[in-house]
Amino acid sequence: MRGDQDLSEIRSIIARHKAWDLIFMIVGVFVLMIALLTFMALFAHMLIDGSPRLTWDFFTSFPSRRPGSAGILSAWIGTTLVMVVTAVAAVPLGIGAGIYLEEYAAKNIITEIIEINVTNLAGIPSIIYGLLALGLFVHQFGFGQSILSAGLALALLILPVVIVATRESIRAIPVAIREGAYALGATKWQTVSDHLLPYSAAGILTGVIIGLARAIGETAPIITIGALTFIAFLPPAPFKDEFPFLSFEWLMAPFTVMPIQMFNWVSRPEEAFQVNAAAAGLILVVMTLTMNALAIYLRYRMRKNIKW
């Protein structure tokens, strides 16, 4: 008799504990739903408010005092040019640093300091980079409140992302590849440039895209260097008719970028401007999401295709 009672007691305890499993499953799904629904609400709100403004004119007009005729021409061109500077500065520097730390660096205190530093840089708030750029690029180097200053500030910001991506994708290459190259008499740089870099290119590209997606949306550092919010003109064109066909005057031009334009519109009391903000925000979200999705897809493909 006693045994039966014990058994049913145990069964009820198990049932109770299993019920907790189920409850937690439901809570987990519910929490994931909160995140999903928040994003849906965010996107839907902007879509409903902003979509009427998404006409061709919106892309080809300058900002204006009249919300109905204001557009984002100077903002998207500014964003494109700033991103060019950021990519040109951050990509070679980040890849170089990543290669050094992964392939060349000896295990010593200097390497350790550099590694801790990279981790640390990734944790510094973006607005601090803005203050650095304000003091260093804008005033010390005299670049002014220009595309160059903004691009370099964002380059410093995404440098850790590129470094970490480079290191991780180089580390994933088996040692046998290196040993094979050395066995055939390749020098270290030949090994790196002919084997390691091509094999890790997709991984590095993923990191670069994620970094640039982050840079496109960054607002705080650019506000800090003093980007103007009302720019109704374009920087000088980078191409010319006569020799040498390229002009770098645009580097020093004042500018505005997409997130700044959006911030400017959001902080105005008139509702009509906030509709513009919704439209600009929609474009911004679509841009960053596309880039992030591309990066995630690349990484997924890589994981599937590469079998060392």
Add this chain to the structure above:
Amino acid sequence: MPLPVTTQSSDVPSRSKSLGYSYRRHLGERAIETLLFLMASLSVAITLAIVVMLVKESIVFFEHVSIWDFLTDTQWTPLFDDAHYGILPLVSGTVVSSGVALLVAIPLGTITAIYLSEFAPFSVREIAKPFLELLGGVPTVVYGYFALLFVTPLLQKIIPGLPGFSLLSAGLVMGIMIIPYVSSMAEDAMRAVPMNLREGSYAMGATKFQTAIRVVMPAAFSGIAAAYILGISRAVGETMVVAVAAGMQPNLTWNPTEPAATITAYIVQVSLGDLPHGSVGYQTIFAAGLTLLLLTLAFNIVGHVLRKRYREVY
């Protein structure tokens, strides 16, 4: 077909000259190594530049304002005629908005991490993880817009009398924004717990939930703590959400339903105006920035140490 045998006049096997030691090649390799080293050391230079720049301008600032006033004065009005330079109102705004954010991000982030690491079927995880990553990629100014124009009106229906700018709505949105950071790092820590710990627990008759709470979480404790601390550092340094949705008026308050400025929002406010280089107003943002850097640095170091610990255990 047999290979033609070349006969050598001497006993030394011939070899191409290019295989020998080449001074030029050696020099080239060294040059590349040096260049790469310089690129890597740039990260140290950036850190130094940040510290030097903030400290340099702050020193000038502290010649005008005593550190005692800076830390104890309860008003922050550097741009008024009657200037007060007390950092406390900005710190209180930062603490309250970050506090609200963490009340959202830590529980929800932890539940998400436990669910994804211990409970979710493979297919759910494959979809949820990239989705959370995308959520972390949305620009912060967009979240600011969302807080101001969607969450605040919603909250005003629940809490009548809530002003148009409030720490509460900025904090809530910031919390949702931080969930992906907290959950992905906490999940990494939990997945690093070896399978045999779980198997041991199941063998003793524990359920999934009991295993997750009593075995996996304690084993991953330092990693989860690191996730929380990096979440805090993230919240403290967040700028655009608070600048848009919490107002930019310094206000010494611990009440989340009031508007107030954070350290970061103050820097934004000053930068939007046109302050001359070298004025006290210009230097205040560097002093505020230095405070922010020290705060986040402290959190980051603790987080780094904790994370290193869980990596070393297994």
